[in-house]
Amino acid sequence: MxxxxxxxxxxxxxxxxxxxxxxxxxxxxxxxxxxxxxxxALRRGDEVVTQGGLIGKVSKVKDNDELEVELAQGVKVRVVKSTIAQVVSKTEPAEGAAKG
The missing domain is CATH 1.20.5 (Single alpha-helices involved in coiled-coils or other helix-helix interfaces)
Known part of the structure; x- marks a missing residue:
């Protein structure tokens, strides 16, 4: 028991x-x-919001876990990919990728 x-x-x-x-x-x-x-899935041209609340467009995706985000015309900052909180708008795939 x-x-x-x-x-x-x-x-x-x-x-x-x-x-x-x-x-x-x-x-x-x-x-x-x-x-x-x-x-x-982030790529160039996507509009993103960082965890700090900054909104900008991805201008370059780097291999070393970084992005280059353009906050205003001529103002670019380096951002760690994991600090992206949200993707506001996605860019359309390139025409060559859509056909092939």
Whole structure:
């Protein structure tokens, strides 16, 4: 009888962990995956919002996890890709890419 009661004591703990996983951990992982996909899909001409609230157009996508964003005409800043909070508008694919 002792073994059955010990298992019964762990059932609520297991249920709490399962609820926490489905309500907190799993949605956070999905959000992170969606953000990573959004950042990887950035290209020149996209209008973005940074986490600091700056709005600008991507003028150059660099290989080393950086973007060059033009905030105003002639004002360009280097931004780390992961600090992009939102893409306001996407550019259309190039005509050569659309045909081929």
């Amino acid at each position: 002792e073994g059955g009661s010990a298992f019964a004591q762990f059932v609520p703990l297991i249920l709490i962990f399962a609820i926490m996983y489905f309500l907190l951990i799993r949605p956070q992982q999905k959000k992170l995956k969606a953000h990573r996909a959004m950042v990887e």
